Amino acid sequence: MTRTGTPGRTFEQRAHVLLGQPSIGRNLGSALDTMLGTRAALLAGTDLEAMRTAGEQIRAHTIANLAGYLEEWSEKAEARGTRVFFADTGAEAVNYVRDVCRRRHASLVVKGKSMASEEIALADALETDGIEVLETDLGEYIQQIAEEPPAHIIAPAVHRSRGEVRDLFNRVHGTDLSDEPARLTAFAREHLRAKFLEADVGITGVNFAIAETGSISIVTNEGNGRMSSSLPPVHIAIMGMERILPSFRELTVMLPLLTASATGQRVSTYYNVISGPRRPEDPDGPEELHVVVLDNGRSAILPTEYRSILHCIRCGACQNVCPVFRQVSGHAYGSVYGGPIGAVLTPLLRGMEEAGDLPHASSLCGACTDICPVKIPLHEHLLGLRRDGARERAGAAERTTFRLWSWAWSSPRRYRLFARLSRLGQFPFARGNRVRRAPFPLSRWTRGRDLPTVARRTFRERWSDRGA
Amino acid sequence: MINADRRPERVALFVTCLVDLLYPEVGEATVSLLEEAGVAVDFPVGQTCCGQPPFNSGFVEDARRMGRTLLDAFEDAEAVVSPSGSCTAMVRSHFPHLFEGTPDEERARGLTSKTYELSEFLVDVCGATSQGSLDARVTFHDSCHGLRELGLTGQGRALLEEVDGLELVEMARPDACCGFGGTFSVRLPEMADAMADDKLDQTAATEADVLVAGDSGCLMHLVGRASRRGDRARPVHLAVLLAEARGLR
Amino acid sequence: MERDAFLARTRERLLGVEAPPLPVELPTTFATGDGRLFDRFAEELGKVGGQALAVRTFELADRVAELAEGCTTAVVAPGVGPFLARVEEGLRRAGCRPVEPSRELAEAADLGVTGAALGVASTGSILLPMGPDAPRVSSLLPPLHVALLEAERLVPGFEELFAELPRYAAERAQTVLITGPSRTGDIELQLVRGVHGPVRVVVLVVSK
Numbered sequence: 001m002t003r004t005g006t007p008g009r010t011f012e013q014r015a016h017v018l019l020g021q022p023s024i025g026r027n028l029g030s031a032l033d034t035m036l037g038t039r040a041a042l043l044a045g046t047d048l049e050a051m052r053t054a055g056e057q058i059r060a061h062t063i064a065n066l067a068g069y070l071e072e073w074s075e076k077a078e079a080r081g082t083r084v085f086f087a088d089t090g091a092e093a094v095n096y097v098r099d100v101c102r103r104r105h106a107s108l109v110v111k112g113k114s115m116a117s118e119e120i121a122l123a124d125a126l127e128t129d130g131i132e133v134l135e136t137d138l139g140e141y142i143q144q145i146a147e148e149p150p151a152h153i154i155a156p157a158v159h160r161s162r163g164e165v166r167d168l169f170n171r172v173h174g175t176d177l178s179d180e181p182a183r184l185t186a187f188a189r190e191h192l193r194a195k196f197l198e199a200d201v202g203i204t205g206v207n208f209a210i211a212e213t214g215s216i217s218i219v220t221n222e223g224n225g226r227m228s229s230s231l232p233p234v235h236i237a238i239m240g241m242e243r244i245l246p247s248f249r250e251l252t253v254m255l256p257l258l259t260a261s262a263t264g265q266r267v268s269t270y271y272n273v274i275s276g277p278r279r280p281e282d283p284d285g286p287e288e289l290h291v292v293v294l295d296n297g298r299s300a301i302l303p304t305e306y307r308s309i310l311h312c313i314r315c316g317a318c319q320n321v322c323p324v325f326r327q328v329s330g331h332a333y334g335s336v337y338g339g340p341i342g343a344v345l346t347p348l349l350r351g352m353e354e355a356g357d358l359p360h361a362s363s364l365c366g367a368c369t370d371i372c373p374v375k376i377p378l379h380e381h382l383l384g385l386r387r388d389g390a391r392e393r394a395g396a397a398e399r400t401t402f403r404l405w406s407w408a409w410s411s412p413r414r415y416r417l418f419a420r421l422s423r424l425g426q427f428p429f430a431r432g433n434r435v436r437r438a439p440f441p442l443s444r445w446t447r448g449r450d451l452p453t454v455a456r457r458t459f460r461e462r463w464s465d466r467g468a
Numbered sequence: 469m470i471n472a473d474r475r476p477e478r479v480a481l482f483v484t485c486l487v488d489l490l491y492p493e494v495g496e497a498t499v500s501l502l503e504e505a506g507v508a509v510d511f512p513v514g515q516t517c518c519g520q521p522p523f524n525s526g527f528v529e530d531a532r533r534m535g536r537t538l539l540d541a542f543e544d545a546e547a548v549v550s551p552s553g554s555c556t557a558m559v560r561s562h563f564p565h566l567f568e569g570t571p572d573e574e575r576a577r578g579l580t581s582k583t584y585e586l587s588e589f590l591v592d593v594c595g596a597t598s599q600g601s602l603d604a605r606v607t608f609h610d611s612c613h614g615l616r617e618l619g620l621t622g623q624g625r626a627l628l629e630e631v632d633g634l635e636l637v638e639m640a641r642p643d644a645c646c647g648f649g650g651t652f653s654v655r656l657p658e659m660a661d662a663m664a665d666d667k668l669d670q671t672a673a674t675e676a677d678v679l680v681a682g683d684s685g686c687l688m689h690l691v692g693r694a695s696r697r698g699d700r701a702r703p704v705h706l707a708v709l710l711a712e713a714r715g716l717r
Numbered sequence: 718m719e720r721d722a723f724l725a726r727t728r729e730r731l732l733g734v735e736a737p738p739l740p741v742e743l744p745t746t747f748a749t750g751d752g753r754l755f756d757r758f759a760e761e762l763g764k765v766g767g768q769a770l771a772v773r774t775f776e777l778a779d780r781v782a783e784l785a786e787g788c789t790t791a792v793v794a795p796g797v798g799p800f801l802a803r804v805e806e807g808l809r810r811a812g813c814r815p816v817e818p819s820r821e822l823a824e825a826a827d828l829g830v831t832g833a834a835l836g837v838a839s840t841g842s843i844l845l846p847m848g849p850d851a852p853r854v855s856s857l858l859p860p861l862h863v864a865l866l867e868a869e870r871l872v873p874g875f876e877e878l879f880a881e882l883p884r885y886a887a888e889r890a891q892t893v894l895i896t897g898p899s900r901t902g903d904i905e906l907q908l909v910r911g912v913h914g915p916v917r918v919v920v921l922v923v924s925k
Contacts, residue, residue: 006493015659025662027905050744057740064736067728074720080890085858086723139903159795175775181904187838189912196913197820213886223857223899223914230853230891231820241727246739248879250885256746256875263902266747266761268912271885271894283818286889295723299921302730321647327662361656363649363663364524365612383524396775402522406530409485410537413514419489422691435696444654448661449692452490459483461493463511 003149006331011361017445018328021255023417024159025327028151031158032320035161038264039317055251059311062245066302069211069244070293078209080276083290090120090296097122097203097236098129100290103419106200109191112218112269113137114205115153115196116294117238118336119349122203134195136224136381136448138188145172149336151329154262154316159329165220187331191225199394202286206239208254209291215275216291219258219268224271235277235286241293242310257373283394297349306381309344311374318368318378333358340368352385356393359385401441422454473582475593478508482538482559482583484552485517486684494684497711498551498586499659502679506717510715518558523566524650532566535559538565539575547593551707553614553683554650556585561617574591585614587623587682587709592620600631607676607701610643611683624682624706627717631713632697639670646681649657664693671701679703741888746875749840754838754871755922763843765897766910767918769841771868774803774925781807781830784863784919786815788827792858794849797865800923804860823854823903828906829915831856835892838867839874842896842918846885856895862915864895911913 008014018024061421062069074084087093096248101109101378111123123133135144139156143149145453146168157165166179167188176362177183207219216237219224245254257263277438278285300311319339329356330338335355337345343362347355359382368378389401429435435451444450477500483495491567499509515538519531538559550556560580567576590596606628614620628636647653647663667690671679679701681687690703759769772780785791785808793815797804808815809832815821823829831851833843842862847853856862859905872878878894885892899914910916 012656012658013655019658029666031906038593046746047744051746054740056743057737061739064731064734066731067724071724086718086720087698088718090724092718124679136913137903138901142903144528151801152911155906157903158906160904162907163684165904182909183911184904185901185909191605192913193824197824213883215886218909221900221902222912224912226853226857226893230847230857249743250587250739251882252743252875252879253746261496264820265765266896267896268895269899271842271896273882273892274888275886275889275892278890279848281849282847282890283849284820285847287889290843293723295718299727302727302734303732307734317665323647323663323666324659324893327659328785361659363645363647363660364610364746365645367612367617367643367645367647371615377796384527386524386526387528388526388530394526396857398525400578402525402527402530405523406533406816409516410533411515412516412537415485415537422489439798442655445692447657448696449653449664449689451689452694454489455492457492459488460513461496462492462496464513 005149005334008334011332011334014334015328015332018332020266022066023161026328027161028159028326028329032326033157033168034435035264035320040259040261042264042266046440051253051257052242052373052375055257055373058245058250058254060308060373061291062243063307063310066242066244069246073209073211073214073244073267076316077276078290080214082214082276083288085290085292087292087294087296087413088210090294091298093292093294094122094239096292098125100202100236101126101129101131101235104200106234107202108134108199109203110136110195110199110228110232112204112220112228114139114203114238115336116205116240117203117274120294120296121236135191136192136196136228138185138222139442142168149331150329152316152319153314153337185313196227199232200405201236202232202237203238203301206237206291207258208241208242208251209239210248211244214274215273218272218276220272221263221269223270225272229272229274230285234288236290238294241295241298256269258313261317261373269401283369290359301348303383306348307374309348309381311376312341313374317371317373321367321371323365323367324363332380333361340382344378344385346356347385352389352393356389359389419454421459426453473684476547477511478651479547479549480510480512480542482515482548482550483511484550484555484556484684486688489543489549490688491684491705494551494705494707495625495636496568497707498549500711500716501586501590501707501714502549503530505596507582507591507594507705510545512545514528514541518555520554520558522590523558523562528534530565532570533543536572539572539579543554543575546582548579549589550584551588551682551705552613552617553585553620554685556583557613557617559583569622583619584618585596585682586642587627589619591623591626596627597630599627600715602709602713604678605637605676606611606678607639608642609646609679609681609686611681611686614644615643616711624680627706627710628680631710636676637676639674641670646686647668648685651687653689659695660689664689668694668697668699672699676701678707678709681704682706700717720801746921749911754873755868757838758922760872761839762897762920765841766900767841767897767920769920769922772921772923774923777921777923778807778810779864780857780921781863782810784861785811785828790814790816790822790826791830792818792823792826792849792852792855793818794818794831794851794855797830798832799864801898815888818852820854826859828861829859830863832866833920834870834885835866835878835880836866836871836920837874838871840896842894844878844882844885845893845895846889847891847893848889853891859909860916862917863918863919863921865921865923868874868922871922906908
């Protein structure tokens with residue numbers, strides 16, 4: 001099932017479609033408020049600032065020493081029988097997984113939530129090979145049968161009401177379920193159960209790899225991560241190359257930072273630490289464990305000013321607090337990663353040609369930087385990308401406009417002249433002290449809002465009037 | 469930084485381009501409030517704009533060109549006060565980086581250490597108290613840059629609370645961005661409108677007569693949208709409301 | 718890409734990057750507070766919909782019998798160790814038959830009984846290292862999971878947990894920290910308990 005994103009080549013076009021569906025903003029708004037409230041309640045009484053500072057230091061230290069930790073981790077992982085594959089590109093990663101599935105004659109794959117796997121469109125590729133791929137995280141499952149990409153990093157179907165989910169299940173499965181979340185969940189549990197037991201391959205993501213023991217670890221609440229990594233004979237984990245920590249000691253801070261920021265929990269229901277395939281003495285567990293370490297544009301970010309974006313632990317808090325995301329969900333960003341993290345990461349991974357409008361899909365309010373548990377200066381990165389864009393890709397019209405504007409306003413005399421000319425120029429457009437329809441580019445303002453007119457006497461004119 | 473122990477006798481007014489050109493009454497109210505607080509006000513005429521519009525669009529050289537007028541205008545001032553959180557934040561948070569490695573580096577740093585937003589100056593430096601009286605139900609919008617870049621956590625509300633007869637009610641999310649974001653409001657107008665609608669809906673739910681904010685950008689955006697929607701609450705700058713309450717003109 | 722090439726390129730791209738040190742002191746996240754570890758453990762586990770019962774060894778069979786009431790078959794992990802006899806007795810009294818921890822039998826079983834290596838008071842969590850003493854299916858497939866934890870294996874919080882975890886992680890293919898029954902909020906953020914993992918979790922904290 002290929003998932004169709006919202007139509008539109010630009011953020012503005014996609015947002016236009018989504019803003020035209022008021023239920024999205026409504027559902028999202030209340031869901032995000034709940035998530036923020038739960039997080040705030042949990043963190044009240046903790047020293048959040050100390051946790052964030054420690055989190056920032058831990059991630060900065062790790063990324064700065066990334067090669068060393070990846071080396072240590074992969075040596076220890078391989079010593080325990082894990083097969084580690086380093087993938088330069090998404091295509092390389094996909095082909096490796098396809099080869100494993102082919103060799104194992106896999107016909108059914110169960111998948112836990114993995115943003116990295118969606119980034120490389122893994123499920124699509126396996127499906128073209130004739131393999132049935134089933135999303136098992138409830139939110140991802142809903143989105144899969146709706147044939148839509150996830151709308152949020154942590155809660156993929158957060159933009160849907162219970163009624164929409166009911167209608168979806170009933171339509172796809174021919175059932176007559178009520179809209180009670182418990183009922184819908186029970187149906188999903190039953191439906192996916194058999195699949196877990198029959199699946200040939202389980203694919204998951206990785207929340208944190210631990211260099212100290214060559215382990216990977218997965219954070220889930222539903223149990224699908226445990227199912228996918230325990231029942232099928234083959235477990236493949238897709239891991240962004242930056243998702244690593246030096247040792248378990250750092251988890252003292254990193255795990256609660258993640259769970260508190262993502263779902264307002266002290267800890268997730270399951271924290272699953274996997275150090276290799278089953279040992280000879282184990283009664284169950286997968287025969288094969290593969291970890292695909294994915295670059296796909298990440299290492300190119302390391303030498304840049306944006307390196308700290310790789311500190312991200314994918315908690316989704318920035319999405320929860322973003323006033324732009326709240327109106328439209330992740331679907332407006334045309335990428336697996338939406339919201340502030342997506343507006344920075346997507347152009348860095350895919351290039352400014354393709355995603356250069358995303359850094360402008362923000363009012364720079366700074367709420368994301370404020371909430372990030374590892375203190376990534378997200379809004380600074382957005383500004384930095386805008387600078388890069390202005391240098392490399394700005395159109396002549398935009399460049400000239402700012403050039404003229406700054407020339408005019410670099411001298412008080414020219415600035416005063418500008419004021420007088422504006423007062424004259426606005427005359428045909430002014431209705432009383434308002435402008436209802438302005439010429440381009442201010443027409444983009446007056447589509448939805450009135451503009452004030454330039455004051456009859458500006459402040460500085462009044463000041464000089466008063467003879468001070 | 470200056471603090472309450474060393475209140476300056478004179479300050480230079482950084483009026484901002486929006487106030488100068490579109491909302492001069494905000495500038496006048498600012499001057500009145502400062503003079504009432506016992507501080508004399510100068511207005512160096514060389515100032516034009518802090519350079520935020522080109523800066524936020526990534527055009528740094530253009531931002532420097534505009535911002536330099538402030539470096540020139542305020543070079544000799546002991547303190548600079550502005551009725552705008554975002555313009556003050558532009559100076560305090562971004563000027564050091566903007567002018568780093570240029571001949572203006574030192575002046576930029578100097579300006580950073582002596583520029584204040586109006587409400588923080590009145591409360592933290594002047595220790596302003598009684599604010600007159602006004603019979604109104606008022607709700608407050610925390611402008612983003614003031615809140616997050618300057619750390620203005622309570623000065624605006626503290627001043628409002630000192631007004632006799634004024635009832636301050638909180639909207640559901642006072643710190644949510646109104647959608648102005650400078651050029652954002654023109655680049656993504658539909659999104660900016662949706663965000664303004666959110667803010668105005670929250671305001672309407674409080675049944676406030678007045679929506680107060682410390683930034684003219686936010687106010688221009690909200691007034692413009694409210695005008696189309698027919699909202700009852702009038703968006704007003706904090707300085708104008710306080711001056712009204714004090715009977716100053 | 719070959720590992721060495723991948724790592725070399727990563728190293729090259731980090732040339733000249735200063736690495737800050739790891740923090741020496743880590744902040745305590747959730748304090749355990751005063752009071753008995755068991756009380757704290759039971760409170761936290763209760764908050765997430767699980768249940769903790771303080772049990773003396775001599776009454777273990779009774780407790781198990783109560784919990785196993787109405788159950789036809791149960792998967793018992795060998796890791797219950799010293800408590801095995803009492804567990805089996807309790808099951809017998811409830812008319813519940815222990816079965817092999819095969820996938821099919823575990824899927825059909827009503828109850829899974831396991832040990833636990835560690836309990837964490839600040840979160841109500843138990844640590845389960847998987848292996849011959851703990852087949853994975855025993856704490857995963859049956860809808861009711863009963864875990865036996867020795868009282869002296871309760872630790873205050875994450876600091877202690879993550880100090881011990883490396884040992885298990887190094888030995889076992891899989892080690893799971895379990896905190897209450899499985900759950901989701903994916904539909905309108907309404908909390909639903911019992912998704913893919915167990916619907917009900919009971920921890921028997923056993924002391925002499």
